[in-house]
Each structure stands twice: as C-alpha cells, then as structure tokens.
Amino acid sequence: EAQVTQNPRYLITVTGKKLTVTCSQNMNHEYMSWYRQDPGLGLRQIYYSMNVEVTDKGDVPEGYKVSRKEKRNFPLILESPSPNQTSLYFCASSLRGSSYNEQFFGPGTRLTVL
C-alpha cells in the first residue's frame, strides 16, 4: 500500500532533550517536506527536500534540522526542543516538486514539550 509513515505518533518530552521524528514513504517520491499545524495558523512548512542531499528552508525552520540521505526517508530533528515547538507535525511527499504534484501526508505526530 502506497503510504507515508511517521514515528512516533505521540511524544511527550522535556525541554532540551534531543528527539527525532522519522518519516518514510514507499512511493519513490522525490519531494518530501515537514509541516507543523497549530490552531488558527494552518499548516506551516518547516523544511522541504527536492531530492537526496537537497534540502531547503520553509517558512518556520528555526529550531529544526532535517537530512535526506536516502530517497525514502526524511527525519525531522529537534536538537533542543522548547515548549513553543509543541505542535502537530505532518510529513508529506510528492512525486516531484510541490508545484504540480499532490502532496501525500503522513498520519501526523503530536509532540508535547514540557
């Protein structure tokens, strides 16, 4: 089944404790991205990747890191999480660039930073 998976689905952590949220897709998509969703603010793009080893900042990249060493995986790293990073995070992928290709979203990761 074609899908985007994220792990973990739920995470409660404390300020400053490094964490990684994994994202994987099995559709051979080139484009992958991370979004955070907050009430009243919609979905805001954190980082995106056009292909392996090619990443770029979205609208809210501060406090996050990403890597794209393999085509199927695009982990999101929070080196030193803070409470303002408490949010619902979505990973998405599309065949090629965002312009003319639908985004397929993962199920989401709800992160709470205490």
Place this chain on the structure above:
Amino acid sequence: GQQVMQIPQYQHVQEGEDFTTYCNSSTTLSNIQWYKQRPGGHPVFLIQLVKSGEVKKQKRLTFQFGEAKKNSSLHITATQTTDVGTYFCAGRSNFGNEKLTFGTGTRLTIIP
C-alpha cells in the same frame, strides 16, 4: 514572505445549505491546491488549479482560480455531514522556489 489567508476561519451550516471558503494570497501563485482534513486526520488532496480563471467541479464541489492568480474559492452545494472538516488551500508563488504555503484553513461543521 508569501502569506495565504482564508476566510472564514469557521463556518457552521445546516445540512443542505451551501458553503464557500475563500483563499487570498499576498503574491501571484503559479498554481493552487485544495486539501481536506477530517477531524483527527491528515490533509488529503482534493484538486489543483493552474490556469488563470480556471473552474473545476467535483460533484457538489466547485473550485475557482482568480484571473490574477492571487485568489481562489471552494464552494460546496447542499452540504452533507460527510463534508465536515477543515479545508485548506495551498499555493506556490511565482518566485522560483519550491516552498508551498498553506492557507490558515476553514473549519466546516454541519448541523444535522
């Protein structure tokens, strides 16, 4: 930077009434996409519009892209309980990067 606003933020309608959400960008868009997110779910792609003035229909849903490619709308005729959810528009500016900006979303609730 590019901003995409949607109005209204919330809409409550009686089942059977029509619903419209509007999307406005601060910059010209190369295309616009619409997504639906059911409560507790993830966004799911509905449609994409590319041409200036384009209109597309999917059953009871009608999507429009403005002539200036800076605004768009989604209209649902005779809403049903299955239409409940949050509707997002998303667009890429004409400035050459691959950043996708989502609107703030319109949450639709249906009163049976």
